[in-house]
Amino acid sequence: MSADTYRPGVGELVDGAYELTAPLGQGGMALVWRAREVATGRDVAVKFLRLDSEDLRRLDPDERDAELVVLYARFRREAGLLGSLDHPGIPELYGHGSHLGMPYIAMRLVTGVTLRAFLDEHNTLPLASAVAVASQVAQALACAHTLPVVHRDLKPQNVMIDDDGVPTLLDFGIAKPLHAGATRYTAHGSTLGSRGYQAPEQILEKEPTARTDIYAFGCVLYELLAGRPPFTLGEGSGLIDRHLHEEPLPPGVYTAGVPEVLDDLVLSMLDKNPERRPAIGDVSDVLASWCPGPGDPEPRPRTHPDPTAPCRRPKGTPAAPRPEPAAVAAPVHGAGEEEWLDARMIERLCDQAESEIRQDAPGDAGRRLAGLTDRVREEWGVRRPLVRRVWRLAAERLRRAGDFGSAAPLFQDIADHLLHGDGPAERAERAVLRLRVAECRLAFGEMEAAIEAVHAAGHLAAGLPAELAARVEDERRVLDGQVTARMADPGDTHA
Incomplete structure (x- = not known):
């Protein structure tokens, strides 16, 4: 059976991973089926690229071959995009591949x-x-x-x-x-x-x-x-x-x-x-x-x-739980799309994360940066300012979201490895980073480390230019207030 004439059927096992259970619908260029993922038992949606559409039948052989190249590339790109997008309002990619010559994408099933x-x-x-x-x-x-x-x-x-x-x-x-x-996968006209x-x-x-x-x-x-x-x-x-x-x-x-x-x-x-x-x-x-x-x-x-x-829904009330995705296959990119991590995209993500921080609303941009810290460092090294910006915003997002255990090592790494030079500005920045580390550790009851950081920052600020000293002092006073509050209520070991 050729891919041109193949039609999925109930009970069919797609690529050894997804058992088709019911058709959900079709458009001009795609079929969507409900399926059961064999490994997890969860329901998923499987989208197939249609190779028997009326639009393709009307083309002569050369035109059809050219159009198929575009359709295959666009389908692969859709899989790559779903693998890169991470938001509750966008279906997660679970897997993709080819079954009997028909490309498919498996993703979260959305009903309603x-x-x-x-x-x-x-x-x-x-x-x-x-x-x-x-x-x-x-x-x-x-x-x-x-x-x-x-x-x-x-x-x-x-x-x-x-x-x-x-x-x-x-x-x-x-x-x-x-x-x-x-x-560009759109033909002229x-x-x-x-x-x-x-x-x-x-x-x-x-x-x-x-x-x-x-x-x-x-x-x-x-x-x-x-x-x-x-x-x-x-x-x-x-x-x-x-x-x-x-x-x-x-x-x-x-x-x-x-x-x-x-x-x-x-x-x-x-x-x-x-x-x-x-x-x-x-x-x-x-x-x-x-x-x-x-x-x-x-x-x-x-x-x-x-x-x-x-x-x-009241804040803090969880939404209905979403199924955990299985291991996701690496996204397949079309020609010219091998490099997803470009500086302009990262800078835009940083701008959005900064906006989220200003609004005191930890959101998707900061979370995405937190998932990119190792990659930007691996690809761009430790001296590029943009790498430090990504790490700082990711750490700040984690801190504001209450994930102190993940934030502390990021702040520490920035101070130890990503911040270069020993001028007044760099010394002030290290002091602020170490105060952040101490604040995160204070959440786990490490009082002595926090007190030591407060004293060290005070001594350092005394030798800095006024503007830099004021910045360090502002951060030092915040941590000092938290330490004082903990000392007044020693039973409170997790803020």
Whole structure:
């Protein structure tokens, strides 16, 4: 049986690892099946690349061979991207390979309803529900943009809301890395994206950017707030022309109670000029300020699922447990994509981590940096400033998240191996790092080490220029206050 005619069936064992149990659906270029992972017994989704589609049948042999090269490469890239993205709102990659000549991807199974079906059933949504969906999708999209990757097909059909109300961003099949050297897998004359959600630059076949996703997300947010898309058929000019040339009305025109700030946000996301659209971080910040929080009442009318539930859950209350992934096969990258770790991506990740720290909200950027410390040091050595920046932000994220045991050795290593020179600035920086180490160890009851660090920092600060001394003194006083508090309550050994 050739790959062109092969069709998966119930009970079939894929690559010796996944037993197919039921078809979940198919699109123009892919089939998705529910399967049981043999090694763990958990349910997973297995996505196959379709080789028997009508689009391929219409091509002559040479054109078909050329198109298959693109489809195989894009499918491999999707596996690589899923292996690199780590967010609860994006399915984890469990494995990938080829079965009887058909490429497949195994990933976390997401059950529930699509946002398309959810909107069709609940029209229009309570404001709290609309913003809760958008805010959670924005966080998943921010993770992709941090890599950086542009999704290129953001639409209600590609968002699934599970029974707990958590939205998941699906289908990275045409997603594209934005780093230098990423291969272009779109043939000239082929416009990617979905009608009604394409940015003007997509329609005009220009190179996509992260702001291309912002336009599509703006269309989705418009529909969440207004109960209808920004442009519809049957209203004068065609849909494509309207996306290219017409300015939409604010969503609040169609739904009472939409705050002006959200109207303004949506219209800025739908700006025809990509440069004038906000970045995903700015979008996420605005949405977060209007999103329901812990203790807020359930919205009326009720919906099932309830997308506000994850936002209203009291802090510290765990979500429904997610299955632990099995060992993930190494991502397969297409030509020109062998190097995922480039300096621009890391710098953007650092910028986002710094923003998270300023907001005192340990998040995905800092967590991702924590997973890159060994790699950046191995690839770039110990003298590159960017390596030290990654380690410092990763350590700070771990400290603020309460993982003192992991943070302490990172701070110590920076002081001992990554910080070079012995000038006043370097001595001040080492003093601050050692105070951080002592603070982390104090969480485990190491009082004497903390007292020693406080005294050492005081002596050092006395010999530093005023500005550097003030910085060390600020940090020293914080630790001194923690030591004093511990001494007043000796039974408290774990803060």
